[in-house]
Amino acid sequence: MKNIIAFAGSNSTDSINKQLVTYGASLLESVEVELLDLNNFELPLFGVDYEREQGIPKEAYKFLEYIKNSNGILLSLAEHNGAYTAAFKNLLDWMSRIESKTFYGKPMLLLATSTGKRGGASVLEIAKSRFPYHNAEITDVFSLPSFGDNFKNGKIVNEEFDAQLKEAVEEFQKKLEVETVK
Numbered sequence: 001m002k003n004i005i006a007f008a009g010s011n012s013t014d015s016i017n018k019q020l021v022t023y024g025a026s027l028l029e030s031v032e033v034e035l036l037d038l039n040n041f042e043l044p045l046f047g048v049d050y051e052r053e054q055g056i057p058k059e060a061y062k063f064l065e066y067i068k069n070s071n072g073i074l075l076s077l078a079e080h081n082g083a084y085t086a087a088f089k090n091l092l093d094w095m096s097r098i099e100s101k102t103f104y105g106k107p108m109l110l111l112a113t114s115t116g117k118r119g120g121a122s123v124l125e126i127a128k129s130r131f132p133y134h135n136a137e138i139t140d141v142f143s144l145p146s147f148g149d150n151f152k153n154g155k156i157v158n159e160e161f162d163a164q165l166k167e168a169v170e171e172f173q174k175k176l177e178v179e180t181v182k
């Protein structure tokens, strides 16, 4: 059976992106899902001095191993001031010091949601143009605006957005079926 990792680019314990990515993962069929939480990968703030003096923290290696051993990645990015959260960027920076092709050519479905009307559109744009340099195979992107209105009891309640996500997940699933572990 194929296995994927699913996680939110947020360290909030009640992250709305974690809720969205959990829902997205539940739509996959016959796929083993490992739901990861950035809070379980404690990392110091990246700095070249820290790296020179103390090396790369083992938690960065650990997260990268999850990526490497997966068949695909489902990621929902939180947006802080139009960009990645500090927690996610920090993880990416640390992992990129080990392997610049951080995503190992894995199929990736990119999601984002926010409390506002743009639904994390800015961070999605940033990731969509940047992640291919880290060897991500982005299958699709999906943004859910106004989370509070459109998501209730673990599900998207707006039919149009729900259909969009389901279509994106279906594409991702198809990609998983043809990919082998790299």
Ligand SMILES: Cc1cc2nc3c(=O)[nH]c(=O)nc-3n(C[C@H](O)[C@H](O)[C@H](O)COP(=O)(O)O)c2cc1C
Pocket (backbone or CB within 6 Å): 008, 010, 011, 012, 014, 015, 016, 017, 018, 077, 078, 079, 080, 081, 082, 083, 113, 114, 115, 116, 117, 118, 119, 120
């Ligand atoms: C420091 C900070 C900056 C934020 N900037 C944005 C923003 O640029 N765009 C946006 O749509 N929401 C922004 N928000 C609201 C977030 O969308 C909201 O906090 C959301 O819950 C974050 O996702 P998470 O719950 O998965 O961490 C910001 C929130 C914080 C705390």
